[in-house]
Amino acid sequence: MMATTHATMGVLLATPLFWVAPEFAVPAALAAMAGGVFPDLDLGVLEHRKTLHYPEHYWPLAAAAFGIAVGAPSTLTVAAAFFVLSAAVHSVTDAFGGGLGARPWANDDQRGVYSHTRRRWIRPRRWIRYDGAPEDLLAVVVLSIPGLALYDGLVRRLTVAMLAVSVVYTFARKRLPDLLD
Numbered sequence: 001m002m003a004t005t006h007a008t009m010g011v012l013l014a015t016p017l018f019w020v021a022p023e024f025a026v027p028a029a030l031a032a033m034a035g036g037v038f039p040d041l042d043l044g045v046l047e048h049r050k051t052l053h054y055p056e057h058y059w060p061l062a063a064a065a066f067g068i069a070v071g072a073p074s075t076l077t078v079a080a081a082f083f084v085l086s087a088a089v090h091s092v093t094d095a096f097g098g099g100l101g102a103r104p105w106a107n108d109d110q111r112g113v114y115s116h117t118r119r120r121w122i123r124p125r126r127w128i129r130y131d132g133a134p135e136d137l138l139a140v141v142v143l144s145i146p147g148l149a150l151y152d153g154l155v156r157r158l159t160v161a162m163l164a165v166s167v168v169y170t171f172a173r174k175r176l177p178d179l180l181d
């Protein structure tokens with residue numbers, strides 16, 4: 001899945017705040033966007049889908065962060081809670097995408113996301129066959145609806161930017177391995 005898919009999913013996770021605590025809706029959405037992208041910062045230098053991907057460990061952290069946010073609600077505590085929640089959801093949902101490897105549509109790689117608890121890779125389920133697949137773009141479009149319809153200002157502008165990046169990435173995706181070779 002594209003980082004933008006995870007980021008827009010984060011915004012969706014934050015939208016209930018519009019009804020619960022609207023004063024925190026925007027910082028929560030921005031933090032959830034950042035938390036949705038965060039695990040993929042292990043792309044390149046570190047070991048992708050392993051170093052910053054924790055399908056299990058982010059959850060107790062998220063629970064603790066939400067406990068703190070409910071007990072002492074502030075922009076910082078609420079933002080931290082949604083950052084960790086979004087990273088947790090990202091780490092789990094990567095298992096529903098494709099494998100690693102330069103051409104994930106070839107199904108030649110069985111690494112979905114690394115489970116640090118089980119010390120092995122979780123196999124990719126390929127509901128979204130690879131990052132930048134047409135169904136991945138469809139997911140971004142659908143997940144962008146809250147960011148476009150409910151928010152204004154920075155959240156909406158970032159959502160529009162992520163949509164644009166996702167469209168370009170989807171169209172260029174299959175040519176990328178050749179460019180990098």
Ligand SMILES: [Zn+2]
Pocket residue numbers: 039040049053090094
């Ligand atoms: Zn990831």
